[in-house]
Each structure stands twice: as C-alpha cells, then as structure tokens.
Amino acid sequence: MALIPTFPSFGWTISLLQMLFVIFLAPLLYGWIGVVRAILQNRRPAGLLQPWRNILRLLRKETILPEGHSYLFLFVPPLFFFIMAGASLLIPFLMVSPPLAPVADAVTLVGLFSLARFAMAAAAMDLGTPFGDMGGRREMMVAFLTEPATLMILFTVSLWSGSTAIPSILHSFSLGHSPFHPSLLIAAMAFILVFLGENARLPIDNPSTHLELTMIHEAMLLEYSGPLLALMEWGSMQKLLLYLLLGIDFFAPLGISRGLSPLSLLVGLVALLGKLFVLGAGIALIESIFAKLRIFRIPEFTALAYLLSTLGFLLHFVLEV
Amino acid sequence: MTPSLLHPPTSPLVGFLGSALLLSSFAMLAMRRMGSLVRIFALQGILLTLSTLSVALAAKEPHLFFSALFTLAFKVLLLPFLLFRLLERLHIRGEVEVLLNVPTTMVAGLFVVVFSFALSAPISEMANTVSRGLIGVGLAALLLSFLMMITRRKAVTQVLGFLGMENALFFSAINATYGMPMVVELGVAFDVLVGTFVFGIFFFQIRETFESFDLKHMDNTPTE
C-alpha cells in the first residue's frame, strides 16, 4: 500500500469522483428510501428528488441567527458537512485503495465520525434551549454504545488482515475468504443495528417527525435555519450513505474494482448502485415494520449491538483461527 | 583441687532450714492477720541468718559471716521494727483481704513448689555446694511470694510479699553459690533498704490520698 499510487492523476480523479458521488448521491438515496417507505405505507411518494428540493430551498432561504449563540453554532454545520465529504475521500468504494486511504484507517474514520457527532451535540447545547440540550444528550446516550460497537465490528472484520486499514481489509477478503463466517454474520447483524442507531432511523429515532419529546437528531437542529440547516441535513444524508458504503466494504465487497481499468470501474460502479438500491429498500422495509422504541429502551437496543459485535470478535477467536 | 573436695556434702541442718523457710513462705501465704505476717517475715529473717551461718561454718567462707550478721541486723531487727511502726502509725489492723480464698491459694502454692523442684532438678544435680537441691527451695519461695503478691489486696501485704521475694533470692544466692560477691550483696541490700523507705513514703502518700490501702483504689479504671 504505497502512498504514491501508480497513476497518481487518475487515482486522484477517482477519489474526486468518490467525493462527488457521495455528495450528490446521498440525497437521492434518501429520497429513494422515502419513496419505498411511502409505497409500503400506501402513501403517494414525494418523489426521488424531494430531498434535493428541500436542500436547494433551504440554501436559498435566509439564515436567522438565534440570539446568544457562540461561534460553535456557526462553525459546526460546515464542519459537519465537510467531515462527511472528506470521509468520502478516505473510504474506498469505487476503487480499492484511493490515494488518501492511508490518511485514515477504519478506527480513525470512526474517530472522525465521533468528532462530527461531538461537534453537533455541542452546537445543539450551545443555546441552552431545553430541546437542544435534550437532543445532544440523547445523541450521546445512543452513541456511547454504538461507537464502541462500530469499532468492535471493525476489529472483527480486520482480524482477517490484521490491519484496520480498509484497503487491506478488502484485500484480505479478495484472498478468497468467503464472507460467510459466523463471526462476520454476527458482525453484520450488529452493523445493521449500529447503522440504525447512528443514522437516527427507526426504531431509534424517527427522521420524519418533529414530535418534541421523542426526537433525537432533529432536536439538535431545531435552531438552525436556511443554508446552515441545509448543510446539517445534507451532512447527515452523506453520513447515512457513508455508513452503507462501509457496510458494503465489509460485508459485501463483491465487485469492487481492484485495478484502475475503466471497465472494472464501471462494473464496480454498477454493482455498487445495485447494492445501494437494494439496501435502501431494505432500510425502508425495516422502518415500516418496526415501531419506535421508548427512549429509555434505546440503550438496551444499542447494548445488543455492542454485545453482538463483541461476540463476533470472540467467535472469530474461538472458532475460526 | 576440685570444688567437690573443697565442700563436704549437704549438712542436714541446712536442708532443715531450707524446708523451714519454705514452710514460712507457705505460712505467709496462709496468714490472715497483718501483725502475724510481719512476725513470720521476721522469723524468715532468723531462718535466713541461721542458714547463712551454717553454710558459712560448713564452707568456711569468711564473708558469709558478715552476710549473716547483716541479715540479722537488717531483716530480723530493722525491717520488722519499721514495719510494725508503720502499722502503728497508720493504724493498720486485722484481717488481710484476699482475692483468692486461702485453700485455693495453698493448692496453687503446692503446684508451684512441685513445679520449681521439677524445674531445678537438673541444676541441683550439678550443684556441688553444701546445699545441693536448695535452689529448688529458693525458687519455690520466690514463686510463693510472687503468688502472695498476686492474691493479696492490701499494699502492705504486697510489700511483705516483695520482701519475702528478696529473702528467697538471698537464700538461693547463699545456698547455690555461697553468696554473691560482697559488693553485689551490699548493693542489693542497699536497694532493699531504699525500697522499704520508698514504700514508707508511699504509705503516707496513699493514706493521705485514698484513706485506705485497698489496692482496688490503686487500680485505675480500664476506661482510661
């Protein structure tokens, strides 16, 4: 894994593509999930582009600053947004090893996400409105188990390669480990739970509600308006996509392009889109099956994720080595 | 020449005196009247003098004569006299209270005697003085006085026990080893003398502080 790739310029273009891919595809995926949900719930879908419309609308609106905000309040939205955008340079999904991959292995990536989360929560608490506080607090309450769970999942998958660098994880999978090991299955289940928790989906949180007492993620954004709100929303859409991409890398890496030949890249892209299509539908399905959990049941849910991930790690040791 | 040639075997007299001393210690253990206690103490003094004399005669140790003389003057005359005056001056009369009733004490005393004889048996074997086996007697007397100090309540009786102890020590010193070197004996005697005076001082202090000699006043409460 050398830092200077063989076709520097090409490598860099690819990673630029990755970034654009994430930035522009994220709202679409969001929209797709919405569409499927609407269909499953016998509603007329608002259309694939609805999230895009919202974003553009918000970007055009003026920003209203709440009184008594500190610089955190202003600085966090762009930070959040670009953390996600930047992360898209670090996660390989169009190609196995984008030039910037060495900058952050999986652990660092999780760290980056927790930075984003911390910043968001802090910004939410900045004004001292009851709901902002509540949101920040609950976000942390969810995170204090999902983040370790995420890490344990990473460890489980990285045990094959002995390295937490995602390219080498992918590489180790390409060496013919079929991903259908008990440890990986369990890890995958854990990942689903983590995914739901981290991205404020049902049954943890309902992204499409503003019912004060139950919301988590939305509560943190209450005071934002206009472009700032847009950045926040957009950022979290990217986050969702990034998590899906991570999951794909870990549990369904099949088809990702190993070389830089246009053909393989194209195949990889198509495969990726297919996976996202399916997964999006899956999420929608889950969300329409499950009801939202009561707040103080959430730790049990996340704890399940944590324990599952640890169990996967353990199983790998006990059964598979 | 070996000591065994130097000394004739134990003379019956010395043995008799030793047993008499033992008896007197028993008597002290048993006595209830203060006055008679002091008398017995004087009697012990006499016995000591005699035994010292006999040892002196038997072994022709000149300095033992001095010791005998000294004992006579000190333990037969001076100390009892002082003690009697003390009793007079402080109006100490009558019964001696005991912590442990007399028969039990006697039994304990018997055990003590047996013990000390058993203990000193091997030593007596090797004793080559005129007075073989009297170390046991000395030890027994020592422990008996100890026992008496334990069982008696009044300060005066404790003093008597103390002096009895000193007698026993003196006795064993004489019989085991023909007496310690002169300087030591003088020193010991001097200490005993001072001790007695200190006792005297004490009695007055105690009297003026507690109006009684019962040791239960002298026991401080464990809470302290």
Place this chain on the structure above:
Amino acid sequence: MILVLILVVPMSGALFLGLWGHKRFASAVNILFSLVTFALTLLLAIRVDTQGPLIALDENLFVDSLSSLFLVITGGVAATTSFFSLRYMTIEGEHGHLTPERTRLYLALYQLFVLTMIVVLASNNLGLLWVALEGATLATVLLVGWTRTPAAIKASWKYFILCGVGIAQALFGTILLYFASEKTLGPGGTALLLTHLLTVKTQLEPTVISLAFVFFVVGYGTKVGLVPLHNWLPDAHAEGPTPISAVLSGLLLNVALYAILRVKILADGALHSPMPSDLLMGFGFVSVLLASISMWKRQDIKRLFAYSSIEHMGLATLAFGIGGPLATFAGLLHMTTHSLVKSAIFFAVGHIVQTSGSQKIPSIREIAARTPGLSRALLTGGLAITGLPPFALFASELLIMAEAIKRIPYAVPFLLLALFITFGVLIFRILEMSGGETATPEISPSRSHSRLTFFPIWIHLGMALLLGTFFPAPLYEIYQKAILSLGVSIGG
C-alpha cells in the same frame, strides 16, 4: 579515670541539688551538670573509639563501643531534657504547681536517675548492673509520683510493684548465672564480670544459662516494656511529669534493653540453640502487634506515645532477635533514633499539654492556631516516629523488614500491618489535635514560646534527619564495633 569521673559528676550533682535544689539557680545548675556529663560521655566515646575498651575500679567498670554508644545517647538526651525541664518547670511554676522543696526533690532525683543509668551502662559486673537498674527504678518511682495526684500515685505504685517484681526475677537470673560461671571462673569476684564471662562463655552450663536467660528476659524485659510485661509503662509515662516521660521512654527502656543484650551474648555463647533469639523475636513481635492495636483507643496523648514506645522497643528487640550484622545495626540505629525522636515528641507534648491544660486528646484542639510552632514540631515528630523517610527510623525499619523477610517471612505481613495501623492512628490523632489552621478569631496564638523551648526539639529531630540522610561514616565505624562487641561477626 574519666570512667570514674563520669560517675562522680552526676553523683555530686545529685548531692548538690539535694542540698540546694530549692534555690532559684538550681535548674541552671542541673543543666550545667548534665552538660558536663554529656561532654564526659563524648570524651569517653572518643577515647574508646581510639584506644579501645576502658576498665576501671578493679574491673567493676568497663566501657566498650557498645556501651559508649548508649552512654553518649544517655548523656545527650539527658542534657537536652534538662534544658526542656528548665522551661517546663518555669511554666509549671507560673501555673503555681510546685514548691521549691519539690523542685529540689525533682532535680536531685533527676541527677540520681542519670547516675544509675550511667552505672548500668558502664558496669562490668552483672550484679552491679542489676543494682543500678533497680536503683533507676527507685529513683524514677518517686519522680513518676512526683505530682502527687491520685492518678500519679497509682501509676507510680503500679510501676514500683511491677518493675520491682520483674527485677527480682532478673536477680534470680543473675544468681543462676553466677552459679554457672562460678564453676569455670571459680568463686569470688570475677565470676560476674562481663569481661571474664565473655572469655568463658562457651564453657558455661547450658541448662543453667538457659534458665537464667529466661529469668533475665522476663526481669529486664519488664523494664523494657515488652508485652505482656509492659503494663506499668503507659501509666508511668502518662502520669509522670513530661521531662520524666521523655527520659523514661528515651533512655530507661534503652538501658534495660542494653542489659538484655549483654546477657544475650553470654546465652548465645553458652547454648548452641536459637532459643535466646527466638525468645527475643517472640517478645518483640507480640509487643509490636499489641501496641499498634492498642493505640486507637487511647484518649490520653502521653499514653498514646507511650504505646508507640512499646512498639518501637518491640521492633528493636525483634531486630536483635533476628541477629546478623544488618539487623543488629538496624536495632541499634532504631534505638538511637527512637530515643532522639520520642524524647523530642515528649518535649512538644509537654508544652502542648501545658498550653491546652489537659492531656486528654479530645480536649486538645487547634494547636496549629494556638501554637503553630508546637503543632509543626508535633507533626514532624509524628511523621518521624511513624518511620517516614528521610528520618532514620525509616532506614532501620527498612533493614529490619529486609532481614525479617529472610528469617521470619510469615511475620512480615503482620509487622507491616502493625506499622501501617500505627501510622494511621498516630497521624490521625495528631491532625485531629492540631485541627487545621482554622483562624477563628477567639483563638489567637498564645504567648509565643522562646527559642529555648524549641531548640531541644529541633536538635533531636535534626539529628534523626541527619542519621537518615547523611549517616556519618566514622559513626558507622563505631556502630560496627558495637555490633562486633555484640558478638555478631561482620563478613564481606
């Protein structure tokens, strides 16, 4: 010659003060005599160090480096204590607690007490040693009862009876020893002389010597304050005037232990069994444990430190029981430092009791606010006595542990626990009494004590500190000679 002089000085001191002790200048004279004695002990120690052991009075007096060591300690602490008692007595006088007559008694007995201790240390004749030790008891009995309060009289009576009985056992031991030695050295004077006994110690009759040793240990052990013979000690320390508590625990206990050590050499030589060592170890161990546990319940500050004395004497005894050069050195060092520190503590305690008018711990509070100097002294002393470095008690404790872990590993945990408990309790009490620096207005620092009050304390603590940080090499040679004269071979 100097050997005789060293006896003459305190003797004449006792006489002089006995005659004119009630005069105003008497305390100063007392200091003078003590200082002279101290100077003499120093000279003597130097002489011994350069020219080897001294003998005088047709062999009845004998000083080697061991005894010279203890002589110097005795002289030194006695001198500083005389300074302290000057201050102490002045304040007592201001409180109207004393008459000239009693001052006279006090001073005379003080010199007498010093004399007897010096005789014990300097005597070559075990009989004489016994006489002197008994003399020390007699001298201090009246000093303990000196305040004439009921408690004091009780205490001194207890002291007198228990120590008297104990010492009687020791006399029986002496007789037995004489009885044994007479066979080899022949009847007459020489049979009780250490110098002679040492030459023939291997030929002494084992059975007799073992008996004798038991009697010695029980007898002199009573004066050392070994558990369970210790019961006179707390009362005597608590009820006597504080200078006497200082010398009792600083010197008398040392001297008694010294006597035991002297006899132990003979016993070791005579019987080829570990019995003497085991006996000492046992007594030491029990003393340390009981003393440390008993401290918590003490309500009387002087009793508290009395128990700490028991503990430290126990440690020293244990060390000598363990034997070997390191442990023996540790024991000697421990005794030295303990005398210094403990007497310093009693100096401080004396003034504290005077300023707060009671020696019950609950009624002593906020010393730090009233007399900061004293609380500083007390705290430092407390840290020193509980074996915190850099004070030398730590060094000795380290060595004792290091040796104990070889000889009696299973006792070590208990010893450590005991040390821990002692530390906890003592420091807790001290902090409780010094009670922080709550600058409550009504407590203003009382009449500041003059330098004279503090200099004995800090001298002692400073010495302890010195021994712990820069132990002088020449002094170490003296210690090694002392170890040799204790019959311990120094290899390597």
Place this chain on the structure above:
Amino acid sequence: MTSLSATPLFFSLSTLLALLVTGLAGAWLLTRRPTFATPIFLLLSLETLALTFSGLRGLLAGSDIRLVLPGGIPDLFIHLRQDPLASFFLLLLGGASTGVLLFSAGYTKDMATKRVAELLSRTTLFLFFTGGVFLADDAYSFMVFWEVMAVASFFLILSGDKTPEVRRAGYLTLLLAHGGSLLILASFALLSIRETPSSIVSLSSFSFEALSQSHLSPKGALLASLLFLLGFGAKAGLLPLHVWLPLAHPAAPTPASALLSGVMLKAAIYGLIRALFELVGLHQLASSFGILLMVTGAFMALFGILHAILQSAPKALLAYSSLENIGIILLGTGLGILYLKTGHPLPGTLALSAALFHALNHAFFKSLLFLGAGTMIHATGETNLNRMGGLLRHMPRSGTLVLLGVLSISGIPPTNGFASEWLLLQATLQARDLSGTIQRSSVLFGAAILVLASALAAMAFLKFFGVGYLGLPRSEGAKAAHECSLLEMLGMGWLALGSLLLGLLPGLVLKEVVKVVSPLTATSLTVPPEAYGWAWLLPLPPAGPSSSPLLLLALVGILTLPVFWLYWGTRRGKMRSAPPWGCGYRELSGRSQASAESFAQPIRHFFPVFFSMKRHLPTPEDPDPVFDLSVEDPHWPLLYRPLFRLFIALAEAAERVRSGRISVYLIYSFTTLIILLSVLRWH
C-alpha cells in the same frame, strides 16, 4: 566530573536544586515582598522549562548516566541515574509543571500572601522530590524521594481551604500512600534476598543494580510484582485503593490538583514500570500477571469514567476521569507484558509505547483541564456545574483551550488522546497472534472495554463542556463570569499547545517513546520507510494500518475553512438574529436547561452494579414530595467501612488485656514466667 557536568543528569539535578532553592527562598521572600509572587512563579516556570529540555536532551541522546553521591546510609550512597525512561518522565514533569507554574503566576494574584507562600514552597518541594523519584537509582533514596513526595502532596492538598473535608482528604491520601510504600518496601526487601548468608550482604545490596540481580522463585517473583502493583497502585489510584483520589484532587487548590493528577499519578506509573521491568525484570514476570494487570486496568477505566459521568463538580469529574486514564495506561502495560512474555516482542513494545505515550498525553491535557476547571470555579465562584453554564461567551479564549483539552481527553482525532488510544487499539488487534483462548479473550475484553470507555469519555466531557461552557448561565456567578488573566491563559496555552503537537506529530513522539521502551523490552519497532515521513503514524510497517492526524486536519480544514470564511465574509452583516425558537418555548432561562445529573441518568440505569445508590421516591399521596438520590462509590460500603469496623473490633478486644488491676498484671508476668520455664524445661 568535567565530563559529568556536561551530561543531562547533571543538568537535571542542578535544575531541580535550583527549583528547590528558588521556591523556598521565594516563599521566604514573599513574606516580605508580597508583590514578588508573579516574577517568582515565572522564574520557576523557566526552571521547569529547563528541566523539560534536559529531559528532552537525555531522551534524544538516549543517554544513560549513573552517578553516586555521598550521603544516604553507609555502604549505600545516593545512587542517581538518568536513562531514557527517567528522561521521558522528567520531560513529562517539566512539561506539565511549566504550564501549571505559569498559570499559578496569574492564579495567585488575589490570594493571601501567606497562602501563596505556602503553595509556592509546597509546590516546589513536591516538584523537587518527584524529580528525585525519577532520578533515584537505589531503594533507599528512591523510598526517601517517594515518601517525601507523598508527604508534599499531602501538604499540597492541605494548602486548599481549611475545612475538615480537605483535612480528611489529605489524611486519606497520606494514609493510603504510606500503606502503599510499606508494600513497596516489602517488595524491595523481597528482592534483596540472596542465597548468600546474611552476614555477607551489606547495605549496598539495596542499589537498583543489585536488586535487579535477584533470583526469585516464580511464586516469589509474582508476589514481588503484585506488591509493587499494589504499592504503586495506591498512589496511582488503582482500584480498590483509589478512594483518596476523588476526594483529594478536588480538595487541593487548582494548580496543586493539576500537578497531583498530571504528574504524581505518572510518578506512580514510572515506579511501576521501573520496578516491574527493571527490578523484578522481564525474565521473572509472568504472563498471567500481565493479564491481571490488563483486566484490572480495563475495569478501572470503565469504573472511573462511569463515575466521572455522574459527577457534577468539574474537579471531581476530572479526578474520576484520571482513574479512567490510569486504567488505560495500566491496560497498555499489562498488554505489553502479556505480549512480551508470550514471545511477541513487537506488539508488546507497541502496547508499552502506547501506554507511555498516553501517560504523556494525560499529563498535558489533564493538567490543562484542571486549570480550566480552576478558571471556571474562579470566574463563577461556584463549584458545581449546575451553577455554571454559558461561560464560553464570557471566556471565549480559555474556553477554546478547554475545548481542545476536552476533545483530546475524549480521544477524538486529530488530538493526542486519539493518537495514543489508536496505538493501543492497534496493539490489542495483534491478539490474533496469541495462542490460548484465555489470553485472547482477555485481550478482547480489554479492547472492548477500552473502546467503550473512550466513548463514555466523550459523553462525560460533552457534559463537562456543554453544561459548563454552553447554554445559558445557571447562576448569578455564571452571569458575572470574566475571562481569566493573561498569565493563566499562557499556562493553559502552553499545555494546549503541548497536547496539540503531541497529537499532530504522533510519529515523532512514537519514535522517541520507543527509545524509552526498547531498553526495557529489548526490542524496537521497525522504523517506517522514509516515504511516510514524520506526519504519519505507522507503527507496524509496511502493511500495517496507518493514520495521519495532521493530514486529516489539513483535509477537513482545507474543505471547511474556505466555505466558512466565504460564507461569513459575504453574509455576516446581513443576517437577521432573533430569539431562539425552542419549539415555541419562550421564557428561556438557566433553569429550563438540562441539569448535569440528567446526563448521568441513563448511565445510572444502565450500569447499576457500579454504584451504590440510595434513592427516595415520593409516593403519589405525598403532600410535599421530596425526591432524593445519593450515589456513592461502592468501595466505601463494601470494603472500607467493614475493614474499619473490623479494626475497631480488634482494638476493643485488645482493651481486655489492660484490666488496670495490679494483681492481674502480676498474673501476666507470673504466667509468662511459668510458661517460658516449662517450655524450656520440657521441650
């Protein structure tokens, strides 16, 4: 001596002495010239800076000098030695204390002269003897430095408010410290045992060189290492000997608590590592001990951070989080031992380096946070987070510094806390090389707890920062808060800068730390190829995982800042500002915010076993309902109080011995005599 005078050891020694002299002389001077406080503190901070550099120099040069000074006890003089390990910790000491002293220069401005002098002298004493601990090379002088350090820390604590609580805390500290050093002493004694008869050994067998030659039985070695663990643990806050720590650190005045937490705990870590790896020696350590150490550390980390979340007083929160960090360090050490003993030197070295790295980081950000807490308390006059709030607006600069510390301690990239935890995680991942389910699963357990703890840390410190600095003021004091003085900010700035650099250049730091570790483990990490350069953290080249906080920061920065500036540059003025919406909830006041306890609630419910709670819930009929909850460290009711009761019972029992009656005492003597005689006669 001329050659010696050039060495770092000599330099450090003279710096320490200068420090001591300055401090004491300064304290004396203060009583006459109160205004000199600031310059004196500045001078001191310069001296500690010099100390830092001498440590750095020793580290870079990898020098290892011994020196024997006269003094101490005979046959055993004062042995001193500055090897890389010592240099590293001197660096730590100097680095942290420089910031703290700078801070104190401003902090002590409005304190009573007497208190300042007190603080000054005690601080310098503490620093001097801590430095001595790092330099000492024989058991005796080590113990001397160690114990005096403990006593100095005791006095440092006492120089806080003169309340019974403070005194209690100080006493508890001293007590446990002394108990610990007794155990250390015992362990030294154990190591000094030789086959040779005791008449041969002299005092000189207590130099570390001699001690390290010990040949112990496996049991003996295990015992020795356990004693060391407990002994040093008592000062490091090892469970269950930690109870003094949460009391003591808040009790002390701010600079003192920064030093206690930032430096003193590290001294304990130093002692432990020195003792385990050099005195007991790696060859005598047991892998099972490594596992024990690791599991203890993990448990400690979890325990510490959970209790930290429950605290509402900033200093108490920080104190408990110190437990967490010490736990992490111990975990790393134990992991290292485990690897090294099972023949995996590389990950072992990595784990140990991570532990030391984390120690260094903790020294910096924990001191920074304690100073920050000090400024919070000082600015508001309140000691409870629930009475602060909104401070970021009044004290934006110091607040930002604190925010940096918060990010670091939460292990969030690109800070130093992240770097060391990252290394540690990478080390745990090598567990697959281990054989044996127990070893593996213990490492797994360690890793799982570690990540959980760091996630919880983020929560705890969001609470710390969010409730303290964000939101609306929760009290009058908080409304009237003011920015701290320039010097204080300089002090905090120094520490913040330190942790920032440590975080952004972890590669360089790791290179130096490995220098410290490799002598202990007799292996070194393979150097990453030059292509990776200094900005990279690549512990296990070539294929190993890599991370580059610096580039990460650059990446995010490059993306974010332009937009940020662009946006604000154009729109700043034109933006309308309105009262916050808050779902239409109008009357915003401090009281409408979430309290500090509300963060703790889910934790309390989720980990009930870690707390002993007394809860009183009012019944519905209750006319004046009172809700009352008290949470306590379970070690008090479960361990310490029973022990104390036991001790009291013992003491009571011992009282029976002294009946106070002469006759009884005579019986004692009598029976003693009789028993001894009969044993003698018939045995």
